[in-house]
Amino acid sequence: MKIGCPTEIKPQEFRVGMTPNAAGEAVAHGHEVIIQSGAGKGAGFEDADYVAAGAAIIDTAEEVFATADMIVKVKEPQAGERKMLREGQLLFTYLHLAPDPEQTKDLMESGCTAIAYETVTDERGGLPLLAPMSEVAGRLAPQVGAYTLQKANGGRGVLMGGVPGVGPAKVLVIGGGVVGTHAAKIAAGMGADVTVLDRSLPRLRYLDDVFGGTFNTGYSSQGLLAEHLTQADMVIGAVLIPGAEAPKLVRRAQFADMKPGAVLVDVAIDQGGCFETSKATTHADPIYDVDGIMHYCVANMPGAVARTSTIALGNATMPFMLALADKGWKQACADDPHLLNGLNVHAGQLTYFAVGKALGIDVVSPQLVLKG
Numbered sequence: 001m002k003i004g005c006p007t008e009i010k011p012q013e014f015r016v017g018m019t020p021n022a023a024g025e026a027v028a029h030g031h032e033v034i035i036q037s038g039a040g041k042g043a044g045f046e047d048a049d050y051v052a053a054g055a056a057i058i059d060t061a062e063e064v065f066a067t068a069d070m071i072v073k074v075k076e077p078q079a080g081e082r083k084m085l086r087e088g089q090l091l092f093t094y095l096h097l098a099p100d101p102e103q104t105k106d107l108m109e110s111g112c113t114a115i116a117y118e119t120v121t122d123e124r125g126g127l128p129l130l131a132p133m134s135e136v137a138g139r140l141a142p143q144v145g146a147y148t149l150q151k152a153n154g155g156r157g158v159l160m161g162g163v164p165g166v167g168p169a170k171v172l173v174i175g176g177g178v179v180g181t182h183a184a185k186i187a188a189g190m191g192a193d194v195t196v197l198d199r200s201l202p203r204l205r206y207l208d209d210v211f212g213g214t215f216n217t218g219y220s221s222q223g224l225l226a227e228h229l230t231q232a233d234m235v236i237g238a239v240l241i242p243g244a245e246a247p248k249l250v251r252r253a254q255f256a257d258m259k260p261g262a263v264l265v266d267v268a269i270d271q272g273g274c275f276e277t278s279k280a281t282t283h284a285d286p287i288y289d290v291d292g293i294m295h296y297c298v299a300n301m302p303g304a305v306a307r308t309s310t311i312a313l314g315n316a317t318m319p320f321m322l323a324l325a326d327k328g329w330k331q332a333c334a335d336d337p338h339l340l341n342g343l344n345v346h347a348g349q350l351t352y353f354a355v356g357k358a359l360g361i362d363v364v365s366p367q368l369v370l371k372g
């Protein structure tokens, strides 16, 4: 198979879909790998590193899209990239379709087969291709939130760990999955007073067993959330209902009860965000103010630490990328129901139910598509 990896074009996105190591593995499996010139630069990989791994360097994205059987990326294809996708071509990347009707329409019209990293599952009920970036974004969230809390950046002027004689910042994390756990660990490590809310009792039990004493846990009812909101200096949104649009858990009307200059970091923004007032921002202009509450809503947070993120993502995607290349998407998905869960679009049809529900589009079951 010919595997193509273009340069990411989303603003300030420095990650790349394939590391030289991933390219080398694909070449060792007998595949042809083409990399757009400069694609790895933001993550610290030179064209020469890919050439040494056996890949070919191609000048333009147009050539990569025109000739590759499978496109391996990081971010959802941008409008210009979507125009280059074609019938029968396989796209393997993050998609986040539920809050994005335009992308969904374009992917369906292209006739391509699109497998979304964020809905591939594993046998323990996890999301193995989302997890590494959730680890990164979770660990970044208190860091960017702490910066936003600084007075000059619009925040309350509160130091995460406080100082002797002055208490620490209060950090509320909504959602105690991968993002939430890593965010809570780092915020607690910075000395903040941290509470994590989740709707899953087994998850709360796990967090209490492992982190009891480091941070507090609570069941995520509207009442408890409202209580904690009034106290919080920072709120980190980290909920997920896989594939679906994020539930709006904090309303604008509630800002009146919050501390002025409190900070909302909405990591769940790539699924539409869990605060009513969230809208996606970029690393170039990440923070905005609504009624005196500062919002940080960057949809590709891991792009800020592109080298760590690229290597972490590449470690996770490599076995799936190799299975897709070795067997073709149909056989690979037939052999692995977890990979089949990643199928979001095929030949003009939507194949992921939570996306269909969010966007009001009919869905064909992926199992049916496999039989077709």
Ligand SMILES: NC(=O)C1=CN([C@@H]2O[C@H](COP(=O)(O)OP(=O)(O)OC[C@H]3O[C@@H](n4cnc5c(N)ncnc54)[C@H](O)[C@@H]3O)[C@@H](O)[C@H]2O)C=CC1
Pocket (backbone or CB within 6 Å): 118, 127, 130, 131, 133, 134, 135, 137, 174, 175, 176, 177, 178, 179, 180, 197, 198, 199, 200, 203, 220, 238, 239, 240, 241, 246, 247, 249, 266, 267, 268, 269, 270, 271, 298, 299, 300, 301, 302
């Ligand atoms: N902005 C960015 O750059 C990035 C965003 N993300 C996003 O972060 C979000 C979280 O991802 P993960 O932690 O990997 O998901 P996860 O599935 O590990 O955790 C989500 C948690 O939310 C909980 N939850 C669901 N509804 C809830 C509610 N109403 N109240 C409280 N908790 C609730 C679930 O029980 C689960 O424990 C996703 O939307 C993901 O796409 C992930 C990486 C990067």
Ligand SMILES: CC(=O)C(=O)O
Pocket (backbone or CB within 6 Å): 094, 096, 130, 133, 134, 270, 299, 300, 301, 302, 303
């Ligand atoms: C998960 C995701 O959307 C990202 O890493 O940008």
Ligand SMILES: [Mg+2]
Pocket (backbone or CB within 6 Å): 270, 299, 300, 301
């Ligand atoms: Mg994202």
